[in-house]
Structure formats: C-alpha cells, structure tokens
Amino acid sequence: MYKELEKFTVKGNFTFTQDDSLEEVCNASETGSGVFVVYAVANDTKELIMVSSTGTVQNDGTLKSKNGGLHDKIVNGHQFAKTGRKYSWPAQMKIEDINTLEVVWYETFNDQNKGIPTFVEGQVLQNFLDENGRLPKW
Numbered sequence: 001m002y003k004e005l006e007k008f009t010v011k012g013n014f015t016f017t018q019d020d021s022l023e024e025v026c027n028a029s030e031t032g033s034g035v036f037v038v039y040a041v042a043n044d045t046k047e048l049i050m051v052s053s054t055g056t057v058q059n060d061g062t063l064k065s066k067n068g069g070l071h072d073k074i075v076n077g078h079q080f081a082k083t084g085r086k087y088s089w090p091a092q093m094k095i096e097d098i099n100t101l102e103v104v105w106y107e108t109f110n111d112q113n114k115g116i117p118t119f120v121e122g123q124v125l126q127n128f129l130d131e132n133g134r135l136p137k138w
Contacts, residue, residue: 002037002123002124002127004120004123004124005035005037005120005124008034008106008107008108009112009113010029010106010107010110011104011105011106011107012027012028012029012104012105013103013104013105014027014028014102014103015100015101015102015103016089016100016102016103017093017099017100017101018090018094018099021086022085022086022089022090023075023086026071026075026103028069028074028103029107030069030070030071030072031069032069032070032107032109032110033053033054033055033065033069033070033108033109033117034053034054034055034106034107034108034109034115034120035052035053035106035108035120035124036051036052036053036070036074036103036104036106037051037103037105037124038051038052038101038102039101039102039104040096040098040100040101041099041100041101042099042100048136049101049136049137049138050136050137051121051124051128051136052073052077053108053117054069054070054072054073054077054117055069055109055117056117056118057109057114057117063109070105070107074103079138089101106120108120
C-alpha cells in the first residue's frame with residue numbers, strides 16, 4: 001500500500017475475474033469520491049496496473065461529484081474504448097491473460113479527510129514512477 005493512502009479510513013476492496021459482473025462485485029461507495037487502484041493478481045504476486053480518481057474540489061472548498069460516486073466511476077467509466085469498464089476490463093484481461101484484478105478504493109474527501117482526489121491520485125502515480133521509472137500500464 002502507498003503511504004499517502006494509509007490515512008483514509010473509508011475504504012474497501014474487491015476482486016474481479018473475467019467471468020464476474022463488475023456491477024455486482026464492485027462494493028465501492030455510491031456517494032463517496034476518491035481514488036481507486038487496480039492490481040493484476042497472479043499466484044502470490046500483485047502488480048499495480050492502474051490508478052484513477054473521481055470527484056472535483058471547487059474553489060469554495062466543496063466537492064463536486066457525479067451521481068454514483070466511486071462505484072459508477074469504476075463500473076461505467078470509459079477505458080480502452082468508448083465503453084464502460086464493465087465491458088472493457090474483461091476484454092482487456094483476456095488480451096493480456098490476466099485472470100484476476102484486485103480493486104482497492106478509498107474515499108479521500110469526506111467529513112474526516114479533505115484529500116483532493118486528483119492530488120492523491122497524482123501522489124500515488126508519482127511514487128510509482130519514482131520506484132519503477134514508468135507509470136502503471138493501464
């Protein structure tokens with residue numbers, strides 16, 4: 001886990017395989033905003049392959065979020081094609097021979113914390129770049 005994510009207490013995780021329904025297995029908050037990280041899992045190893053966020057902090061310090069929160073961003077956000085991840089992830093997993101994904105999500109902006117989602121996402125990506133000399137493949 002990345003240290004910038006440790007302070008966030010509203011969090012969760014789930015696994016996803018090509019045969020699962022992303023809508024059904026996703027347990028992310030439908031009202032919260034924040035960050036999610038995605039790992040490709042093989043045997044006893046996990047590789048960070050993606051970091052993303054949802055929610056925008058306005059100039060007055062309030063949060064502007066889309067309906068559906070983290071859950072909607074994970075399930076219906078577009079990636080690899082102009083279609084939701086519920087369709088594109090299984091297809092990409094098949095192409096890359098990935099059996100299982102582990103998705104870990106964090107509410108970064110709520111009553112307890114005021115972590116700007118895109119800033120937290122950037123911190124995680126910067127640390128990954130510093131450690132690996134590249135960004136996650138997704």
